[in-house]
Amino acid sequence: xxxxxxxxxxxxxxxxxxxxxRCEYFIIYDHDSLSFTAVINTAKDAGSxxxxxxxxxxGDLNVDIVLAPELGPKALEALKAFEIKSYQYPxxxxxxxxxxxxxxKKLPELLISTSKGRx
Numbered sequence: 001x002x003x004x005x006x007x008x009x010x011x012x013x014x015x016x017x018x019x020x021x022r023c024e025y026f027i028i029y030d031h032d033s034l035s036f037t038a039v040i041n042t043a044k045d046a047g048s049x050x051x052x053x054x055x056x057x058x059g060d061l062n063v064d065i066v067l068a069p070e071l072g073p074k075a076l077e078a079l080k081a082f083e084i085k086s087y088q089y090p091x092x093x094x095x096x097x098x099x100x101x102x103x104x105k106k107l108p109e110l111l112i113s114t115s116k117g118r119x
Contacts, residue, residue: 001031004063010038013097021050027095051075070114085112086110
């Protein structure tokens with residue numbers, strides 16, 4: 001199982017981002033190998049459609065779960081199309097902290113859009 005977390009920097013102890021599609025990096029945690037990989041979010045600079053482009057990046061990496069602060073309607077729709085589940089994390093945490101919260105089943109699943117999708 002692979003979990004993607006929106007991050008400000010490229011390390012597992014970095015602070016999480018307050019945005020999904022416009023975050024600087026996605027930290028990918030691979031549960032099978034217990035490893036972390038940082039992926040630059042090239043979708044963040046898109047003029048429009050960043051949510052869908054970010055999801056495409058994660059889909060191509062075979063991500064199963066996304067941990068994010070909020071999701072716009074297009075990002076949520078794209079995640080559903082790729083059959084990627086999403087969970088909402090609290091702000092002001094590190095990547096590892098929200099990962100622990102996920103495994104402790106303390107993060108709510110994102111089933112409806114929580115933002116209007118902003119630039």
